[in-house]
Amino acid sequence: MDEKKTELVFTLDTLSLIELLPQIDLNKNWVLEKSEIEKERHHIEELITEGLTLDKDNTEQTPKVETMKLVKKENKEFLSTTMTFPAFSAGNTIIYNDGFYFNDTGTNYVDLISASYMGQSSEAVLQGKERTWTILLTEVQQEQGQDQTTQPEPGTEQPQPKAAQPVEQTSTSSWFSFFKLGMLHIITGYDHLLFLFALLLRKQTLKQYISIVTSFTLAHSITLSLAVLGWITLPSRFVEATIAFSICYVALENIFRKEIRHRWSITFLFGLIHGLGFASILKEMEIAKSHLAVALINFNLGIEAVQLAIVLLLLPLLTYLFKLKISRRFIQIGSLIIFILGAIWLVERIFS
Template sequence: MKSVRLAVVAFNLLGWLTMLSMSTAFAHEVRPAYLQLHEERPGEFRVLWKVPMQGNMKLALEPQFSGKTEEASTAVNQDVNGARIRTWTMRAPALRGQTLTIGGLEATMTDALVQVEYMDGTTWTGRFTPRAPAAVIPAADTASSVAGVYLSLGIEHILFGVDHLSFVLALLIITHGTWLLVKTITAFTIAHSITLALATLGFVHVPQAPVEATIALSIVFVAAEIIRRDQGKLGIAAQAPWVVAFCFGLLHGLGFAGALSEIGLPEGHIPLALLFFNLGVEAGQLIFVGAVLSILAIVRRAHLSLPTWTVRIPAYAIGSLAMFWTIQRIAMF
């Protein structure tokens, strides 16, 4: 049984490291671009255009409209948190019905989120992808379109959030028994759902940089607990992983809220967008857990055996990378 567990962990680690290398390579590019158009006077919009940057270079993306538009003010550029933000005022007497294209999007691996807010209170939220870089701006949003956009954003955020998945993987390694695993995953889900909602709705305000550094430290802690358990010393994570999952889940929820704040929420559909973003995060988390458990089933049938020293590899690898993230994030304060 021990050899099976070792094989499972090693196999999981291989997939996780592959995902890590991909995520590291495209860490900035997978973040969505963001275009907001807020109508301040009839036919006149305040425009905010945020594009992810790689180092000192931004992605070559540009919003393009099929109808008549003109700049009514000089654009102001600002670099903030790995993104170039440009603001200006645009005149567009007939914006509804125009085709909006995010030029250059088809050559990237990122998406673009667009929010249009009209003076009459109607809004529209659109998601543009490399495969679909253009769309017609409709008269207004529908609840189903908002739900679909934020559900997919939630799924993508967790599946590309290597630090969050590393924490979940560490919990899976240290947790034994189906019932205990259900309790642990449920506790993590409840905890980060609470803080995601509180922070997004403005009831909790926490600086994002310390939160991200502490999230990395939470992974280091669970990795250290795995090592202690393998040495015969049972810590709290091994004895009550659901308690650790809940406590650190509160931090991870604040991390999700920080990502959602960068994306923004559509006026008039904030509760719906928040709900479906959270459902997307849960769906992505369940996809990951399901993949790990599927690998477990495959390895059990294969009856693989590994040297005893391989038991140390996953915890040390996860802990070392998480410690690197901790130092990196602290250095960015």
Template sequence: MVATNLTDLFVKQRPYFISRPSGWLMIFLLSVLVSGLPTTSSAHPMPNSVVLLNIHTDRIDAEVQIPLNELQAAFGHTVNDSSAGLVARLGPQLKAYLLQHIRPKSTDDRPWIVSVDGLAVHETRNPINGVYRELIAQVRLTPPVGEPVRRFVFHYDAVLHQVVTHKILVSVRQDWARGQVADEQTAQVGVIELDIVNNRILPLPISLESGSVWMGFQSMITLGMRHISDGTDHLLFLLVLLLPAPLLVSGGSGQRFDWGRFGGVRYSLKQLVSIVTAFTLGHSLTLLLGSLGWLRLPSQPVEILIAISILVSAIHAFRPLFPGREPWVAAGFGLVHGLAFASILANLQLDTVPMALSILGFNLGIELMQLVVIGLTIPWLILLSQTALYSAVRISGAVLAGVAALAWVIERVSGNANGVTELIEHVANGAPWLLLGLALLAVMTWGRLRASA
């Protein structure tokens, strides 16, 4: 790579450059040139390192990402030739190097406790820039007793102490007390780089705004609502299971079950409440167990089971599979959906009190969004279910949901997206218009029925 060659040239000739006035001009030109070169990672532009901070009440968990081609020039060992076995081969040396160059201090110059808890190598390939490798280090930063965790001076010069064109981008990735819990909210707090004028690597003063329990709780409610609003598969399962809820079941005693006439408003509401309540109890239980780490399943089988739950509910909407037992089925599949919800919270790795509040807030957000969607949909289904048109609406909805479920099963088993699932997401973006169309159809059809009665 051109950037690496230029950096290596500068590092080898560093004493010469810094001893001549013209050297500073060369440093500036090199910095401009390198910063304008193409990057080889979608995570952050080369040749920069990234430090992502997760703020807790008594510590900071940091993820440090260092390009291996830059690290090799400063570390003194060959690390960029292959990612295989690097941690096993040089793990202790890498940890010692990071501990030497990561030195946070309190504002009164007292050192924090630093530990490197894990190392890994991430490798990506693309046809333009080839192979890009970076070291991922999990680092724990603990302040002295009584010192605030939100205000400190970050002394960090890994790679930069040798490769002066290097930069370290420092960002907060997670700060529960400030309501920041998602990666897309990552906020940069500063850049550590060489002060060319004074030939010094200046530490980064960090002073984060104070947060509160209420801000963290509120953010989890919002996250739960957003997760459901974006979770097309979760909502589709519930809506398709509710699709035949206003209808009575005909048949039995040796005859094939089928969906019959409208059962009345009271019957419909009773069915709706029992199904929604059962689903809530099911997913709340596994949300709690999964978030606390007491019950875990790999994500792929969970996602496949969610797609299967939609397929089963679609078949049931077409023709009764388990008449009268819909709440039990909703509760059973709710257990599966709850495991998917739990993975969101488990990945946050919160402390005990924030986790407890997060479980409550996230679940509350899920329920609020479910109630909003159901409240905006079910009245029109109850109106339509009193008309002859509802049979066509129910069957069409069941068939479309079944197709979507099969497409999701194929995608989640194979790991490859397909055109059907992409179309589903596109259609889901137009959900307000679909709801408006359903409401107009229900009002017009029901009004015509009343007029002819």
């Protein structure tokens, strides 16, 4: 947002776009091509402008679609649509609504928002039923409460800074939205969950289990932070393939190794790669450096909360299982299934 206009760039993966508008895939090959965008531009514009709305002081603003272009991020294709709205100024309340997949209760759709105004920035995450983000553009450079503003006392002058800043007024605070994003990311990250389950499936001491979980947490926290900060970058194909390989490796250990003593070490090494996988979603947001630490910490806490809950749920069940005579057979069959799933993902990620 600036003094002349408001520019909104909405980027959605092409597979989701085809899912929402099947008729735009004219040759039915599940690939959105430039010629198809040109022919079906009106329908795509209609979908996006109806799915997204931007209100100023409770009045819906009319967008103008400027450009549509295909962009590639890592190994996925996206359609990036640029729209312009009238300019906003200090004192305006802006309401951003996202209606995509709103009625789909099973969707994992997430909208990552980065907004900037007069040199100040703000971020938000919309997911589930929370699809509205409200900000108040204000020249008062101090945090405001959810439903109140700070007024100067009578007889005193309020200093006016040079730049205004957006103050979030969302129903869900920004830190909690990143916490929930971390939770969603691990819950829907079936490869990460399968790796964790494979690590726990072999009988070990409580001390060994604690060392495994701790080393995995430390490792992925390190690379998650370094990747989001831009200090480490590896091709996503390599990262995703290595994550699948880690599942296969641990599953084979469960089947063929008679004794497992130092699993924490291999867990730490593979955990470094898993951290790069966790970082992918945060790297898509252009988070200001001043806000990055809070977003990163809460995103990671969300991951750890789910991970800890899973471990606490599984250990009593596994402890009971290990007491049964068929426990060895169960471990072998379970590990074989895990290996097959990991191998399928490995082949897909290498050759797709």
